Structures are given as structure tokens and as C-alpha cells.
Amino acid sequence: MTTTAFLSSLLFFLETISFLLLLLCSHHANSQLYQQEHSVLLRLNQFWKNQAPIAHWRSSNASHCTWPEIQCTNNSVTALLFPGYNLNGTFPPFLCDLNNLTQLDLNLNYIADGFPTTLYNCSKLNYLHLAQNYFDGPIPDDVHRLSRLQYLNLGGNRFSGEIPASISRLAELRSLNLYVNRFNGSYPSEIGNLLNLEELLLAYNSLLLPVELPPSFAQLKKLKFIWMTDTNLVGEIPDWIGNLTDLETLNLSENNLTGKIPSSLFMLKNLSFVYLFKNNLSGEIPTRIDSKKIVEYDLSENNLTGEIPAAIGDLQQLTSLLLFSNRLHGEIPESIGRLPKLDDVRLFDNSLTGTLPQDFGRNLVLRSFQVGNNKLTGRLPEHLCSGGKLVGVTAYENNLSGELPESLGNCSSLMMIDVHKNNFSGKIPVGLWMPLNLTFVMMSDNSFTGELPERFSTNLGTLEISNNKFSGKIPSGLFSLWNLTEFLASNNLFTGQIPEELTILSKLNKLWLDGNQLTGELPQNIISWRSLNNLNLSRNRLSGVIPDELGGLPSLTDLDLSENQLSGMIPTQLGNLKLNFLNLSSNLLSGTIPLALENPIYTRSFLNNPNLCSNNAVLNLNSCNLRSQNSRTISSQHLALIVSLGVILFILFILAAVFTTKIYWKTGNREDIEWKLTSFQRLNFSEENLLSGLSENNVIGSGGSGKVYRIPVNNLGDTVAVKKIWNNRKSDHKLEKEFMAEVKVLSSIRHNNIIKLLCFVSSETSRLLVYEYMEKQSLDKWLHKRNSPPRITGSEPDCGVPLDWPTRFQIAVGAAQGLCYMHHECSPPVIHRDLKSSNILLDSELNAKIADFGLAKLLVKQGEAASVSAVAGSFGYIAPEYAQTPRINEKIDVFSFGVILLELATGKDALNGDEDSSLAEWAWECIQQGKRIADVLDEDVKEPHYLDEMCSVFKLGVICTSSLPTNRPTMHQALEVLIRSRTSTPQNHGEKKLGS
Template structure:
């Protein structure tokens, strides 16, 4: 018999402890036991698995210290231990081949390691680490993701952080960091995400940070002062500098005082009236200045309009001026990871309304946003289906992009399911969706996805199917929206473009975390989560107080003999459609199977839902 080299028993309900002597007779390459009910300590004998390269023990109830042998494993490349109760300290030097370490949500203490020659991902948020960041960060030079939020790290951010040349995400919120942000941070050319919020950082924001192409930055809740660098004064960073009383901006795009206003208030407190009397101001000079402002303002408005280019995808009767005039804060109806969405009334025609999505960016779009923008253009500009949102046109300038869509009066399915929809009077809508309407919404959504998967050539994967991306018009007809993460399926022999995990928590298929060769089954998984939302009325990430998502909770509920009537939305209990609800609940569980091969296709899902309606 061949020796056992891999063990994978993840996503079960296995309890008890890992057996001692697990490696006595087997030369394991990987041990995968995540998302079970395992308890106790990791047996010291596990450190004797000399060939071990991969260890997943996350999502259990392990405790105690990690055996020294694990930290000395010479071939270990992936160690995932998050969401347990591990304690103790980490060694000063991590295993030589360790590339991925996830210990989020544990009870580790002490200082973080100063040497990890191969470490690419270090996720250690929500522990009890203390002390300062190591001064010799060159020992961590291969890092790309560095997450240490919600610990007790103190001291300054070291100047040699510039040695982390490959760093793309720096996440250090809610620690006790002090001092100034080092200017050397501006040399991290690959950095795209930075969160230093909730610390005690002081001084000014270095102008060098303006050189970075950050898709997200958060410096809120510190003690920073001075003027924010001009390159960071864009709408993309509107919420990035809150709760820093000493900060100001030279324009009004950010939610901080303008420097002129701050200086004006300062002068007022120090005797501005006396200063004005001393200086004087001739009336004619004031009038001339106001006249100049009016003339220049009109010229700038004309030049601003000329800077925009309109690209139509459907016939319409409005102009780019109609659209641009509606991009105002009072028209804001939504904010997402890539931009803001505005409800634009065209001219004086209250009955003619469109939705305009403004892509966040400062200067030219960074790579991630440019990719999302181009994806929406490529996908929505080429397909036509009654259950897919209609892209009317695109407005673009050198530093901004606007996507203009048909407006959906009833908002998103998420708002209706989770009581967020606002009635005309301004209070949350009282009446939940009844079951026949929910089933119609499921069928309409399935038709749109079925078209993308089976009728487009090449097929299209949405990659972010969720209830907030299923929009409803005035008659509750369905339109699938937000194609910023969508992509064409790669043809055989072509490189695949899914290089990062895409999607939203509770909707993401498991294979998104370990494979770059994805297919349409990732959408089937996400749609399964939507079906479970429709039947239970709960959010996709809601595990009912357990450490799991809705899909896992639903599966366990039925496996443990739970009644379907106890799982369905309380607003639907007592309905005559309980049998149909049970059928759709089971379909949702089937769609969210861990293995993609065990999930049905969208064509099969649609056929199943239509049959359920006719029954």
C-alpha cells in the first residue's frame, strides 16, 4: 500500500483532538482540517512531519501554544491557523520556506518576527502582539500583505519600511503607533492599500505619499496636522482623514476643513475685524474682483464640459451636460469599493432618471480600477438581455470616468430582504417580499446568469453575484448589475486573468482562495447564497452565532434534522408555500457545495426553479 501523503477533512463536524503520532507512519505533504469542531492542542509530534508543506487548522477551537517543531519545519510553505484560541509567542525567525502565515483572531502575544526570508503574506490582526515593529524590516523583504490591525504595537513606523519593496497592502489600524509617518513610505511603489487609522500618529502627512497609487488609504483617528498633500485631495479619499482636528485641505472635496476656512477662523479669533480696519478695502476693487470671478467661472465651466467625452451604447435624448449637472452630493444614493452612484434627474423631466456611477480615482485610474472600468465597458457594451442592467453610455475625461445606467426604482434585493428599503414616507418598508415574488426574482436572476454562462461566447463570469447586485425596477423585474469584477472565461491555452480573490464575504466560492483557474461554478455558488437569503431572510455571512456563513449554517441545520419551517424567513412562516421554500433551500445548499463539480450549472438551476414555480 502506498503511504498516505495528504489528508483533507475540511468543512465537516469532526470533534475531538488531533491524534498524537499522526506522522509516525505517514510522510504527510498536507494536512487540511479547517472548519470543524476540533479542540485541544496541536500535538508536538506534528512537528516531526518533515515533508509537511501545507497545514490548515483554521476555524476550529484549538488552544495552547504551537509546538516548536512547527516553527522549525524546513519545508512548510503555508500555515493557516486563524480563528482559534492559540496563545504564546512567535519565534524570532520563521521557517525558511514559509510563504503564507495566517494567525488572525487568536491570542498570540510578544513581538512579531524580525526574519522570514520567504514570507509573502503575514496576517496577524486581532491578537495581543506588543512592542515595536522590528527596526530591521529587511528580514521581511518579500512581504506583499502585512496585516497587524487590532494589536498593541507601539513606537514609530521604522524608516526602513522602504525595504519592503513588494508590499501591496499595509494594515496597522487600532494599535498604539506614535510619531510621524516616515517619508520613506512614499517609495513603496507597489503599495495599493494602507490603513493606519486609530493610532496616535502625529505631524504632517508626507508629500511623498502623493506618489503612491493607492486604491484605499485610511489615516483617520490620529493626531495628524497640516495640509493634506494635494495629490491625496480627491473624492476617492473622502473619508480617509476624519478625526484629525489639525488637518485641512486646499479644496472642499474632502470631509475636512479647508485650510482657508481654518485660517479664517484662526484670524477671527485673533482679531480679524481690527485687521480689516487697518488694511482697508476699496469698494471698486471688490466689485472688480467679483466681476473677474464670474467671467473666469463661466470659462472654467465651459472648459470643464469640453474635457468630457461621451460614448453611447444605446440611443438616448440627453447630453453630457445633463449628466454632469446631476453629479452632486445631494443626489448620492450609494457608495461602493470602486466609486459613488448618483441618481440623476435629466433636466426638468422628473420622470426621466438615470443612475451614474463615478469611478473613484486621482489622476489616471490605478490598475485595479482601470480593470474594473474596462470590464464593465467590455461586458455591458456587448450584451443585451432583459435581466441584465442596461449601460446607456460612458462619460470620460482625463481624470474621471462615469458609467450611466438605466435607473432601478426599487433598489436592490438586499434592501428589501433585510428591511433597508425606504418607503416614500422615509421609514423602513413594513411588508416583506412574499414568496411568489421572491421566486420570480430568483428566476429572473437565474435567467440573466444562464444567458451569461450558456449563451455568450466566450461565457462570462460575473464573480460578484450577491443580493445587493440584483436590482429591481418599479414592477420588481430583475436586472443583474455591477460588472466591475466580471470577465470572459479564458479559452484553452490562454492565460487566466483571475489573479486575486474577488467577491463578497458569504458569497465567495471556496476555490477562489486557492485557484486562479476559475469557471462559471463560482457564480453558481454565489447564486446559491442568494437563494438561501431569499428563503431564510438572513444575510449571506450570518451563521446564526456560529463561526460560519449562511451556506454552512443551512447545511448543518438540515443535516442535524432541523425543521425547514424553523429556517425560513419569519415573515414567511405559516405560508402555504413551505414545500417550495424547502425545495429552493435545498437547491441553495446544492449550489454552495464545496466542490465545484458537485454544483449544478445555471441552466439546471433555472430549469429547477421554473419547475418549482409550475408545481
């Protein structure tokens, strides 16, 4: 071997050895890094105390790089992803021991802490998502130390103070999300220095000072998405908005912007979404629209004038056109009716004229068509439902004429139609009454003819057809409308009798059949009309007597039977009603006016009944002078006989009662009946303590499934509430399901704002649910039944004193916390399905607890809706979709919670917003009419320093009762809004309008 060859071989050998040593060191280093990161992750699991979502993190498991929450690069942890994991506690201070971490996602958890400045040690972090938690306090002035951040999302927290100007020094930032916090001060104009910014989300920070859009924002040439809803923007939309050439979405809604919409806005070529609704914009809509990409176009609820630009008809991608509640005039451009993707048209509350484009629906799939309250003429377009997706048609208060389109008779998707106050005529297409999900029909004040069909959609809730020319008999098929709450058919040509089948409709609260040609007697079996509050049968040819059962309808407040041929005496039972309006005039009634009705408010209620009399001169009727002294008085002998018979009958009644009671205790409480007590808590009483207290003297309430008793159970003063299920063979299967549902739910959940189920006791014939006793009973009694007499001396709260606002707010928060636990912390989640103020119970400190889970439904799988066999709940609290589909989710409870918020803020009952609507409907009408918030709040508790909170609670109630479930917040979000609204600083919110 030559020297050269030897040296070459030696060099190769040395290089090989060096390479192997390098590999060995690298492997050792990687192994050390892996072990170090694995140790940090196990510490993290322990820090969050092995919470269920990451309980699978165990040292014995496979490589942590295979765990679903971990992403690795080169076998090193670079991303931690925990969205919606229900993590709670504080932020882990050692997180940056993961030296290569670039992404951190803790979105939608329950972490409560200040801004985690320990993240400054994560030198490679470029993605930080902390939204929807409970972080609070200020964002630190040195936040720019996170210098590599490209994505920062702090939305939906409790951050306060001013937004630091130093945030503008995050030079690589592309997305800045600070929505729904508590910032004050003004926007730092330095945000305009973030030249790489593509998304700017600052919405719902209404505590910020009034400010115009900072001119420095004009430098954000890469900006694609601006969301600044409800951020106290004032002034005009600047013309420089047209310099943001990449802009795709602009949302400046719900502010106080004024002036004209700059024409430069619609010259942006990439503009796709425009939301400028609920401002004070004026002038005409720009007629030049260069962008052809616009998908949603919402300029509603402003003061815009002029005509709808014809250029909108060139927007081939447009799906939503919302221009309602402005002052637009002129005709609707024909070209809009030919847009191929348009599915949502809302042009109501303007002054539009001319005829509707007849191409609407011909070549597009409409879902919503709303053109009410304009000055339109001609016919409705024939092809509105050609796409088979039409949900609603509202064309009320126009001058439209002709017949309804025949195609509506084949529209199976239809849920509502409102064409009242027009000049429509002809017969209704038969199929229009039959869509499965049809819930709302309003056709009053037209000239429709023909007869009503025998069959209707079984989900129909409102049927208003007054002031038309409908004829024939009122169909008995109406009995199938179990959800019908309003049937208004005044001033038509109906004949025949009022069908007895109508009396089956237990949810009916308004029945108007006045001004027809009805004959026969009034229905007698009306005990199911327990929800009826307004009955008008006047101006017909009804005969016979007024049934006594009318006096037993607990909700009836308005009764008009005038201008008929009714005879006989006025039932004394009518005096049991709390009538606001009564009219029995122009009939053939006779006899004496019942004493309870001899009231000045009924001065004109009995006129033109020649044979009626009263000794009260206020009523302007004949005096009740009897013909002879003998007929005016009863002889003393007869009186003595009557008294004697009465005493004998009373004694017999007492003896029978005692005998019946003895038999009951001998047969119903035999010692041979086996009772089984199942306990869920530590008890200091036995079933004997409970059974001995099941007497009528201890009853404090009753409902469809049984009675509720207040029973002392020991000598320590402990008291429980016992719900006893009715023993009714026809209902056994249903009630057994309710019973087991309540046991299943309440035995598995624990929360301070949910009623505690102590145990249940069962035998072959009885079921008892035993709860902790709530001393102050139900919220409903405090809000709506303040003058009801107590059932048990000393056991009923003094509801004559209205709850003050701080207490009501405390109740709202408590109920929200209970629901939040049910929806977001139970696995699987729990839906209550019958939430109402009577199911919110109050303990001795007036803390709220959710009760009565007899209708609760466990979801089969988180995030997946459950099917239920039938609609359940209480009218006034039921979400609209509940009657339309068997698929439900937590949003039905959110709707009911919203109604309770409205009750707390206004003091009104859920069924009575005003004479024509439920509380939820009335609240939405208040918003649409622009009423001041202060004018709709409960006067009993309204004080200047509580106005801010009361306004916030009212507005949250309105949002929670949105007709679309997707528009309602989750209970987590609702609770967050409630907590954020807590304030001790009086503000002049009473002068603001509800839409602001």
C-alpha cells in the same frame, strides 16, 4: 462455335448485363437516399434557425457524412449528435424522415416540448439521449413503441406524472435514466421485467411516494449501476440485494432507509462503489467483505454502531473511506493505514478510541485526513504528508498529545489544519505556516509554545490560536495577510505592543488578543478596519486613550477593552456605533459617559472606573455633580460671544463653499473640454443633460471606484443612473481596466435580467457609465437596510416593509436567469466575479437585474479557466478556491449566487450567519447539526404555504456554497432546481431535517 459454347456465351452476356443494371439501380437508389437525407438535414438547420453550432450545414459544403454532428453507415445517416449545442425551441417533428437513424443525442440543450412521440416513426432507433433539457408533461403510456431502444436517458427534465409501467416492455433496454424529474406516484414494479437492464438511474425524484425497494428488482441479475439518491425510499435494504451478482455501484443515499445493512451486500464480488450516506441505518457494519474491488465506501451520516471492520483493511483498491457522523466506537484497524490507494479518510463525529495507525501516509498519497470529534489518544501519524498531496488535516476535539508531526512543516499542498481542543504541545514546525494555499488554521485550546514567525502564507484567512502558551511579540509580518478575516489569539503569553501593521488588514472582522501581556497604546490609524465587527483587547496592560477612530468603524458590534490601564475620556464617537456588547470596565477612564451610551444594556460596561460619572442612575456610577455653579454654567456674556463667533464662522463657510463651487464649474466644466458619447441604445438625451446633473444632491451611492448619481435627463420624466469613476492618479490604471471591462461586457450582452448599459461618456479626465435607472434600487437595501434614511426624497424605496416570499422567489429566479445567460449563452462565457445582493438591482416591478460588471472577466475559451492577476470580490460571497488559485471558472459565481439564496431564505446578512461564522458557513453547520429547516427561515415572511419553496431555496443555497467547485451545480442546473421547486401546495417540510 458449337451450340453449347454459344449458349454459354449468351448466358454470360445476360448475367453481365443484369449485374450492370443492378449496379445502376443501386447507385440511383443510393443517390436518391443521399439527396433525401441531405434535404432533411437542411430542413433541420432551418428549423433551428441556423443556430451557430450547426450554421456550417450548407448544401455547398462537403458531404453531410463529413459533418461532425453526423455519423453515416453505408453513406446513410445513422446518428445525430448534438450534446451541449445550446439548441432551443421545440422538437423537430420530421426527424424520423431519416429512416436509418439509430442514435439521437440532444443532451444539455434548451429544447422545451412534451415527450416527442414522433420518434415512434424511427423504427431503428436504439439510443435516445434527451437529458438536461426542458421536456415536460408525462411519459406516454405507449412509450414501448420504441421497441428497439437499448439506451433511454430522460434525466434532468420536467417530466411529471407517474412513470408508466409500459416502460418495462422495452425488452432490449440496458440503460434507463429518469433522474431529476417531477415524477409522483410510485415506481412501477414492472421495471423488474427489464432482464437486460445494466443501469438504473432514478435519483432526485423526491415527489415519489414513500416506497420500499420493489422485490421484483431482484430479477435484474445483469444490473451493474443503481442510483436512487433522494427518491423517498423507506424500510430496510432487502437481503435479496446480494442476488444482483453483477452489481458494481450501489447509491441509495439521502433516503429514509432503516435497519441493518445486509451482510449479503458485501458478498458481491464485483462491488466497487457503495454510497448509503444520509439514511437512518443502524446496527453494525458487516464484517465480511468478499469484494476486493471496492473503490469508494461511504456509509456516513447514519446511526451505525459497533467497530470499524478489520476487513476494510483488505480492500487494496479503496480510495475513499467515509464513515463520519455515526456512533462507531473502538479502535481504527492498523491495516487501514497501509491501504496503498487510500486518499480520503473521514471518520469524524464518532466515538473512536485508541491511537491512530502510524502507517497513515507512509505508503499512500493522502489528500484528506479527518478524524475530529472522537476520543483518540496518542500522536498524529508522522507521515501524513509523505505523498505531497495532503490538503486538509482535521483532528479537533480528541485527546491527542505530543508535538505536531515535523513532516507537516514540509507539506506545501496543505490548505487547512484544525487540531483545536486537544493536548498538543511543543513548537509548531516553522514551515507549516508557509504553504501557498493555506487558508485555515485552528489550533486553539492546546499547550503549544514558541513564537509566531514573521512570515505566513499570504492566503491565510482564519488564524485561531487562543488558549495556548505562545509567547514573544505579535509579528508585524501579519500585515501581508490581505485575506485574513479572523485572528483569535486570546489567553497566550504575548508581550509588547499591538503592531500598527495589523491596521492594514481591511478584511479583518474578528480580532481577539485578550488575556495576554500586551502593553503600550491602542493603534490609532484604524480606518482600514471597516469590516471589523468584533474587537476584544481585554485583560492586558494597555494604556493611553481610546482613539476616536473606533467610533468610525461601521461594522463594529462587539467591543471589549476591559481590565487594562486606559485613561482619558470615553470618545463620544463610540455612540455612533450599534454595539451589541460593550465592556470598558476596570480601567482608569474619567469624565462623563457619552449620552448615546447611557443605555440600560450597558449597565455593566463601565464598572471599576472611579473617575467616570453619569446622571443616569441605571448605570450605577457616580453622579456628575460639578464643584460650583460657576463651573456648571457659562456666563451669558461668554455664551453670546460663542454664538457670535459661530455665526461668523458659518457665514464664512457658506461664502467659501459658493466660491469653490463657482471655481469648480469654471474649471471642471469648461466648454473647451471635449466629451465623447458612445451609445449602445437609442437615446433621447445628450451628454449635456448628464453633465448638468452631476451634483451632490443627486448622489445615491458611492464605492471604491466612484459615485453613482440619479439624473433626470428630459422633460418626459426619464431618469438614468450614472456611475462616475474617481479621478485618482494612483488608481487610474486599475480603474481604467475596470471601466473598460464593464463597457466590454455590458455593451455585448442583452438580457432582461442584466442591467442595460445605455452609453458611456468620456473625456481626458472623466469616465461616465450611464445605465437604466432601477427604481427600487438594490436587493441588499430591502433585506438588510430597511431602516436606513433615504438620501433623496421620493427617490428611495420604502425598505421598511420586508419583501414577501413570492417576490423573493421571483428575484431568485430572475438572478438565476441572468447568470444562466452569462454562463451558458454568451460566447465566450462571462464571469461576474463580484456577485452580491447589493449588485442585484430591482426595477419598479421588483424584477431582478444583475449589475456592476467592473470586475467581470471574459473567458478566453469556452470550458477553459481564465487566469486573473488578483483576487477580487466581497467577503462573505467569495468562493473558497478564489483565494487559493488564479484559475477560476463560472463556479465562483454559483457560490455567490448560493449566498444570495441563503440571504433570501433567512433574511441574514452574508457576513453574519451567527457570531462566529459567515452565512454560508452557518448554513452548513445547520445541516451538520440536523436543525429543522423551518427554524432557520426568515420569520418576517415565513408562512405555511410557502415553506416548501423556502426549504428548497435554502437547500439549493447550501449546495451552491459547497466548498468544492465540482460539487456545485451549473447555473443551468440551479435554475432548473429553482423552477422545479415552485409550488402552491403546502407541505410539512418544516418538520424535515436539513440533511434529509
